[in-house]
Amino acid sequence: MFFYRKPKPWQGREADVTPRALYINRRQIMAAGGAVAVTGLVGCGGSETEASTSAASTASSTAAARQPAPPSGGLQYAGTGYSVPDPLTPIDAVTGYNNFYEFGVDKSDPARHAHEMSVDPWSIEVDGHAGRTGRFALEDVVDFSALEERIYRLRCVEAWSMVIPWIGVPLAGVLQQFEPTADARYVAFETYLDRREMRGTRFPVLDWPYVEGLRMDEAMNELAFLAVGLYGDVLPNQNGAPVRLVVPWKYGYKSIKSITRISFVSQQPETAWNKAAPNEYGFYSNVNPNRAHPRWSQQTERVIGGNLFNRRETEMFNGYSEQVAHLYAGMDLIENH
Amino acid sequence: MAKRAVLRSFGRHWLKPLTFWLLALPGLWLGWQWAMLLNGQPHALGFNPIETTHRFLGDTALRILLISLAVTPFRDITRWLPVMKVRRRIGLAAFWYALLHVAAYLGLDLLIAANMSVAGMFAGLWEDVAKRIYITLGMAALVGLIPLAVTSFNAMVRWLGARRWQQLHWAIYPVAILAVLHHGFMEKGNQPMPWIHGGILALLLGYRLVRSARNRSRPSPAAS
Ligand code: HEM
Ligand code: HEM
Numbered sequence: 397m398f399f400y401r402k403p404k405p406w407q408g409r410e411a412d413v414t415p416r417a418l419y420i421n422r423r424q425i426m427a428a429g430g431a432v433a434v435t436g437l438v439g440c441g442g443s444e445t446e447a448s449t450s451a452a453s454t455a456s457s458t459a460a461a462r463q464p465a466p467p468s469g470g471l472q473y474a475g476t477g478y479s480v481p482d483p484l485t486p487i488d489a490v491t492g493y494n495n496f497y498e499f500g501v502d503k504s505d506p507a508r509h510a511h512e513m514s515v516d517p518w519s520i521e522v523d524g525h526a527g528r529t530g531r532f533a534l535e536d537v538v539d540f541s542a543l544e545e546r547i548y549r550l551r552c553v554e555a556w557s558m559v560i561p562w563i564g565v566p567l568a569g570v571l572q573q574f575e576p577t578a579d580a581r582y583v584a585f586e587t588y589l590d591r592r593e594m595r596g597t598r599f600p601v602l603d604w605p606y607v608e609g610l611r612m613d614e615a616m617n618e619l620a621f622l623a624v625g626l627y628g629d630v631l632p633n634q635n636g637a638p639v640r641l642v643v644p645w646k647y648g649y650k651s652i653k654s655i656t657r658i659s660f661v662s663q664q665p666e667t668a669w670n671k672a673a674p675n676e677y678g679f680y681s682n683v684n685p686n687r688a689h690p691r692w693s694q695q696t697e698r699v700i701g702g703n704l705f706n707r708r709e710t711e712m713f714n715g716y717s718e719q720v721a722h723l724y725a726g727m728d729l730i731e732n733h
Numbered sequence: 734m735a736k737r738a739v740l741r742s743f744g745r746h747w748l749k750p751l752t753f754w755l756l757a758l759p760g761l762w763l764g765w766q767w768a769m770l771l772n773g774q775p776h777a778l779g780f781n782p783i784e785t786t787h788r789f790l791g792d793t794a795l796r797i798l799l800i801s802l803a804v805t806p807f808r809d810i811t812r813w814l815p816v817m818k819v820r821r822r823i824g825l826a827a828f829w830y831a832l833l834h835v836a837a838y839l840g841l842d843l844l845i846a847a848n849m850s851v852a853g854m855f856a857g858l859w860e861d862v863a864k865r866i867y868i869t870l871g872m873a874a875l876v877g878l879i880p881l882a883v884t885s886f887n888a889m890v891r892w893l894g895a896r897r898w899q900q901l902h903w904a905i906y907p908v909a910i911l912a913v914l915h916h917g918f919m920e921k922g923n924q925p926m927p928w929i930h931g932g933i934l935a936l937l938l939g940y941r942l943v944r945s946a947r948n949r950s951r952p953s954p955a956a957s
Contacts, residue, residue: 493780501924504779554921556781601922672922691865691919693857696846700780707845 471625473543473563478619480549480715485558485701487627493700494634495552496653497601498587498594505596506634513593513654515638524584524660527575534638537573538565538624545628546621548644550651551683551714555692558700562642563625568616571658576612580660584609584667585641588656602668608652609665609679610643611723619644619719622655645716647681678733682724683714687733744815752819756826759793760833783841790834795912795930798827802909802937809944821885824905828882831875831912867918874911877904909934 496506499513518534543563551557571583587606591597597604614620621642624631631637636653643650649669659665669677676690685695696707713720724732763786769776778785801823808816839854843861847853861868880901884890890898913934917927 489780497922501920501922501926503781503784554784556784599923599925601924669922688864691867691921693846693860698781698783704782704841705845 470629471540471543471563473545473625473628476544476546479547480559482549482559482699483702484547484561485699489701490558490560490626491632491634495554495648496596496634496636498589498596498604498606498654499634500596501601507632509595510633510637512595513588513590513633513637515633515654518638518656520639520655521657522574522659523657525577525579525662526660527577528573534624537570538622538639540624543624546642548619548621548642549714550642550644550648551697551710553647553649553677553681553689553692553694555694555697555710556700557697557708557710561627562621562623563628564621564623564639564642566618567620567622567641568618570622571615571660574658574660576660579662581612582609582661582664583612583615584657584659584661584665585652585655586657586659587652588654603671604668606652606668607665608641608650608667609661610650611664613723614643614720617720617723619716645682645713645720647677647683649677650681680724680729680732682720682729682733683710684712684729684733685710686712687730740813741815744813744818748815748819749822752822756797756823759789760830763789783837786837786841787834790830790837791916794827794830794834795909795916797823797830798905798909798912799930799933799937801827802905802934806937806940825882825885828878831878835871835875867915870911870915870918874908874915877908877911880904881908906938909938 492507493503494506495503496510499506499509519531520534520537521531522529542565544565545561545563547559547561549557549559576583585608588594589597589605610620621644622639623636623642624639626632626635631640633654636651636655639655640653641651641655664679667677667679669681670679683694687694694710697710698704699706699708702708711717766776766778767782767786770778770782776782801820804816804820804823808814839858843857844851844854847857862872863869881904884893884898884901893901913927913931916930920927
């Protein structure tokens with residue numbers, strides 16, 4: 397429904413992966429070609445003060461479509477109406493303070509070690525109840541000529557939060573390309589796993605690989621997003637390169653990183669954190685200040701990059717009730733946490 | 734022999750002040766980093782300085798506690814007796830860091846979450862102790878350390894008498910176990926660090942079990 401115009405020649409397994417050089421080349425062509433018009437410079441007002449240090453975001457707030465590509469190979473994208481008024485989290489915090497346990501459990505480990513993961517070329521295995529399954533190159537899953545920016549709040553279960561300008565495409569359109577059948581009641585995602593490239597996976601912190609999932613109607617919600625970039629540039633590895641989920645009304649761990657598999661399933665998937673501690677991390681994991689987590693009170697949050705001596709009141713669904721509350725009408729959200 | 738003389742002189746004149754400053758170093762470093770942060774200077778506290786502070790103080794308290802438990806085995810192995818003079822001060826430093834760790838949690842989290850109401854802060858602590866297992870364990874560890882710290886004056890030791898005082902200090906074993914469990918239950922998932930701390934603690938406690946079993950099987954005059 398979002399960009400159905402694009403069907404590519406789907407060739408199942410033969411479609412295979414794009415050679416590295418071609419992939420990089422494509423990104424450069426896209427960046428330089430400027431085929432995409434900037435439809436609305438949303439959220440840049442909020443970002444101006446905090447983000448002006450980033451070359452990439454400067455590109456986004458000026459007439460990006462006509463600018464030559466930033467040397468880093470920044471992305472071309474349109475703005476949308478999805479934005480929050482809060483100031484953006486500085487880019488060095490967004491890329492330097494991460495939970496990505498595949499690279500270590502310290503918040504600074506991913507920035508230190510994630511470069512060991514190879515993300516070019518990248519392919520995604522699609523299986524389950526869908527008309528089109530098989531292995532697809534990233535470029536055949538995400539239309540890099542239809543990228544948009546969305547400024548979302550991210551609320552971690554550890555009671556801290558950020559505001560991040562993501563670049564990507566709505567998840568709904570991506571999933572519909574694969575023609576899910578009526579039996580596809582849930583969609584599961586899996587993170588890449590390679591013990592050599594991901595040193596954190598050598599210790600069983602979780603039952604690797606990392607798995608997350610959504611109910612189909614959640615996945616089709618307008619807010620659900622597949623990001624390939626942030627702050628105007630391709631995703632750094634520590635933020636889940638080359639493609640990651642962003643579901644801003646749920647705790648951060650639902651927004652799975654470095655996706656290599658998408659499965660359309662009929663049963664609620666067993667997600668990584670839910671398996672590790674079911675009473676702490678439910679399948680839904682909607683941001684909910686009324687449900688005290690066994691580890692952290694969820695009523696307030698520390699805004700990363702914000703005033704140290706102030707805490708923000710956490711909002712139901714992280715402030716996105718208008719878009720998502722209807723998905724849970726009649727459900728007990730304490731029980732179905 | 735020259736070497737032995739140097740060692741004796743070191744033990745007599747330098748060991749205590751050196752230990753003191755080494756134990757104070759983590760605290761001084763943390764204070765320095767906070768001063769830099771509050772003055773807008775580059776600092777090493779990362780993007781979430783409050784979390785970094787809790788973790789740093791918690792780790793420091795626990796590691797110093799483990800060091801205090803390593804003093805006796807160190808003496809047994811090296812037969813260097815002066816080290817016993819600093820055991821109390823090492824144990825006491827662990828207590829101070831644990832206290833700072835809790836004070837930071839009270840002041841930098843609970844007080845702010847309660848909109849600067851002190852009553853709200855303690856209500857928050859009580860709620861945490863009642864609801865969150867890892868904080869229940871941390872609180873138990875802290876409470877266990879208090880009698881040791883309170884009796885850490887020479888006068889108190891004399892008043893208690895060596896035997897009772899020694900009995901009191903057995904509390905250090907459950908306290909250390911509680912502190913490792915506190916750390917383990919606090920971490921999300923199954924993380925390596927609590928296992929490492931727990932492994933070291935198991936070695937230190939295991940050493941005592943083996944030693945006391947040996948002592949018991951031997952005729953008595955060896956008691957020291
Ligand atoms: C009422 C008592 C205590 C409270 C409320 C408390 C609170 C906390 C909190 C909130 C954290 C998590 C920090 C974070 O990740 O944000 C923590 C971690 C920790 N605490 Fe405590 N604590 C208490 C007592 C103790 C004691 C007595 C010790 C040791 C002697 C200790 C050692 C640790 C350690 C080792 C960690 C983990 C640090 C890390 O992950 O690097 N705590 N504590
Ligand atoms: C007046 C103050 C203190 C004195 C004179 C003192 C002295 C002693 C003595 C003689 C022992 C030997 C007990 C045994 O081997 O069974 C001992 C054990 C111990 N005390 Fe203290 N202590 C004092 C304060 C503290 C404090 C405040 C702490 C920690 C918070 C502490 C931690 C320890 C530790 C770790 C052991 C070693 C237990 C072992 O190695 O088996 N001490 N202390």
